[in-house]
Amino acid sequence: MYASNISLDMHLKDASLTWTKRLKIAIDVAVGLDFLHGGVVTQDMVIHRDIKSSNILLTADWKAKITDFGLSIIIPINTEIDFVVDNACDFVVDFGLCTGDQDF
Incomplete structure (x- = not known):
């Protein structure tokens, strides 16, 4: 695989990246994450x-x-997981999600 269009961050502010392309990219990433996170039950989770x-x-x-x-x-197949969070509050603290101060 050759990534001739380089990384997504280089295109986000580019007007030529249409909303149709953005949606397609978002769907590709979601499908990839679903696969990695156990979308196939016969493989380890990444x-x-x-x-x-x-x-x-x-x-x-x-x-x-x-x-x-x-x-x-990598989480081996058939491993029971309660929840996987790694410093999530560092990223969502501005939204008040960890403190309960959100105003949605």
Whole structure:
């Protein structure tokens, strides 16, 4: 796979990245994460832990590919998990989701 359109972060402010392309990219990433997170019940689960626009590469036909698995963890098949959170409040504190101060 050659990512001739480089990473998503290089295109986000580009007007040529239409909303149709953005939706297609979002769907590609969601399908990829579903697969990694156990969309196939006969494989281990992979939790990426570093999804961001610079870790999404784009091919010549604008297919999104998830990259940079350096922080990922593998959870063996049939492992019981209550919940996986790693410093989530560091990222959502501005929205009051961890403190209960949200006003939606």
